[in-house]
Amino acid sequence: MAVAHRRAFATARKAAGHTQESLAGMLHIDRSTVIRWEAGETTPVAYLWPKLAHSLGVSHERLQDLLAAPRRDEGPLSGVASVCAWIDTQTGWKAGTARGKVADRWSRLDVTTVYERSAHRTGTSREAVVRILAEYYGADALYRASFGGKNIVTTIATRPEWLNGAPTTAQYEATGDARRVSLDGTAARAAVERLAEGLVLDIRFTDAQIYRLLGIEDEAVFGPARFAEYAVTSDLLEAELADSLARNGKMPLRDRWLPDLASVFDLPGRLCAGGVATLCAFARPADARRPEPDYALVVQKRSGRVLNATGKLAVVPKGFHQPMTDPRADVAIEETVRRELEEELFARTDVDNTLGETRAADPMHPSRLSAPMRWLTEHDALRIEHTGVGINLVSGNYEFATLAVVDDPTFWTRYGGAIEANWEADGLQLHSTCNRAALAELVADESWSNEGLFALLQGVQHLSGRNRTCVRETPRSRRSPVDNELGIRTSGQSENTAAAEPELNPHGAS
Structure with a gap:
């Protein structure tokens, strides 16, 4: 039955005037990906569904039929299956619980509200974010600079030795990840909401292997991690930070996972992607x-x-x-x-x-x-x-x-x-x-x-x-307009000294 539906998908492609190659070009993917779709080997990832439906001139529901995919409560959820499985493991939920919660929340989300919330987060000024984090962690560790008469402060915490002679070599330690992240009710709800909103916004969730940073001395040391864990833990902090502007500054996830600079720089003790x-x-x-x-x-x-x-x-x-x-x-x-x-x-x-x-x-x-x-x-x-x-x-x-x-x-x-x-x-x-x-x-x-x-x-x-x-x-x-006007200093230098420095003076705390 799946093969018959994929033949229908190929027929719809041809009816829309597309070759496999031209459809792949519109979607910015390889032709081999389209071939695998039509062979029934794979299904398009979630973010491609809207554009694919538009390219074929069919509705979302018709595209699901063409791909032999279940209805809205299943379809692109396959793209977040591994993330949901990880949530089940960390919360102690029965297998499939997180997937069900994401499907339920996705079906009830108001699309307009989701896009408005996303626009609000995107529109949060960098200056406001810097101010919140400087108050939370203290400003001493932050990278700052002056350029064109404007003083600039960022949310990057750094050290002089990381700016002067930053590590240029890296090694890999294939150590097992002994840490276990326990998601409490607040974190689990935030994770479910994040995945549901991501499906509405067509954000890509691909559970690929990533590197986690274990330490920086003479060289950077990296170990293995999974994107699934990052997507529903550390990545939640950015949205929480933007939302805190309308929530009296409350950031429960940050209070739990990154409460101070000691926890930020405890690289082996947390997932630092x-x-x-x-x-x-x-x-x-x-x-x-x-x-x-x-x-x-x-x-x-x-x-x-x-x-x-x-x-x-x-x-x-x-x-x-x-x-x-x-x-x-x-x-x-x-x-x-x-x-x-x-x-x-x-x-x-x-x-x-x-x-x-x-x-x-x-x-x-x-x-x-x-x-x-x-x-x-x-x-x-x-x-x-x-x-x-x-x-x-x-x-x-x-x-x-x-x-x-x-x-x-x-x-x-x-x-x-x-x-x-x-x-x-x-x-x-x-x-x-x-x-x-x-x-x-x-x-x-x-x-x-x-x-x-x-x-x-x-x-x-x-x-x-x-x-x-x-x-x-x-x-x-x-x-050149910037030749001979750029220098570097650390926060160990006084402000009076800094005033005599060249015009661009980035620095971080020691």
């Missing part, structure tokens, strides 16, 4: 629009389908640090940066594990690279630099700020037009390192995510530290 935020800087030659060569800095606005920093400005690529097929070989931060470049800027869908299982033994094998990445690799033109490490107090995530630099302007001439955002971004912006006024305006934008702003400031500082913010050397009077 996270990832990389990479500032991309592409050298560009002068042209009719730009009288001087420069670096193009790429910035994104996060889409509504991502798990966190929804609707915020961020550097790109930005992604979870996680393995593809080999946890030990993939543990280096550079591996995640290269993969995210392929996925988020160079249109490689087969390295996006939210679209389904990875089928290639080595997705980043040279023979599979996109044309832009292959050129960068063959010409040894891509430099990935570690610029800082911090813990984002919003959710307790670790953030490795990195800088991906292409100094050869030939790349931009050949492949600048091939750079495009994937589903994680609502659009891309380009900013010139030779336009001081625009950079100051960009830094001051309140819609930045804190980890994105952290990576931007650290990356710009590293660029200007080599006096190569503009591609070629210019006389001092015509230097």
Whole structure:
């Protein structure tokens, strides 16, 4: 019966005027994924259902029939099955209880209310979030900077040694996770609500393996974890924080899981997931629009389908640090940066594990690279630099700020037009390192995510530290707008000392 329905799905595709390839292109997936749908091997993940129904010109209910999927109380719930199973285990509920609760809550949610709540959370100003967390944890640990006459404070907790000479190597410890998280009634209700809202908003929940940070000394040490646990524990803190503005500041989940800085920095004692935020800087030659060569800095606005920093400005690529097929070989931060470049800027869908299982033994094998990445690799033109490490107090995530630099302007001439955002971004912006006024305006934008702003400031500082913010050397009077004006200090320095420092002075507590 399932096969007959999948034949009907193929018939509907053809009736809509789509080949397997054209449908895959509209959905930004591989043709092989469509083939597996039609063969009855897999079912589309939850976030794709609305767009798939629209592409085929059918209703949601008809699409369920075509895919032989149950009605609304089951359908895309398959995408959160493993998360629900984890909730059952941690709460002591009977198997299937969480799935039933999510299905019930999903069926009763008012779509308009969910979108309004999401918009409220997205619209929460970074300044308000910083103020709440500074009051909660104390401001001394927070990364701050000044640029363009504006003082900036973020929610990133860091240390001087994590900014100066951040760890550049990583090791993997395949230790069993002895911690057991017990979800009380408040946490379990929040988890169920999060999953139900996620289904309405078409947020991707894929229970892939991720890395958890175990420690940072001379090198970063990572261990294994599952995305399911993160999605219904640490990830809940961001929404709770935004909602607390209308709830007299009450944050029961934070009070339980991250009550103070000691718990934040107790990396082995909690699930500290996270990832990389990479500032991309592409050298560009002068042209009719730009009288001087420069670096193009790429910035994104996060889409509504991502798990966190929804609707915020961020550097790109930005992604979870996680393995593809080999946890030990993939543990280096550079591996995640290269993969995210392929996925988020160079249109490689087969390295996006939210679209389904990875089928290639080595997705980043040279023979599979996109044309832009292959050129960068063959010409040894891509430099990935570690610029800082911090813990984002919003959710307790670790953030490795990195800088991906292409100094050869030939790349931009050949492949600048091939750079495009994937589903994680609502659009891309380009900013010139030779336009001081625009950079100051960009830094001051309140819609930045804190980890994105952290990576931007650290990356710009590293660029200007080599006096190569503009591609070629210019006389001092015509230097890049940020050349020779960037420095770094720690909070151990006095405010009087800071006043005499160069204009960009990021620092964190010791």
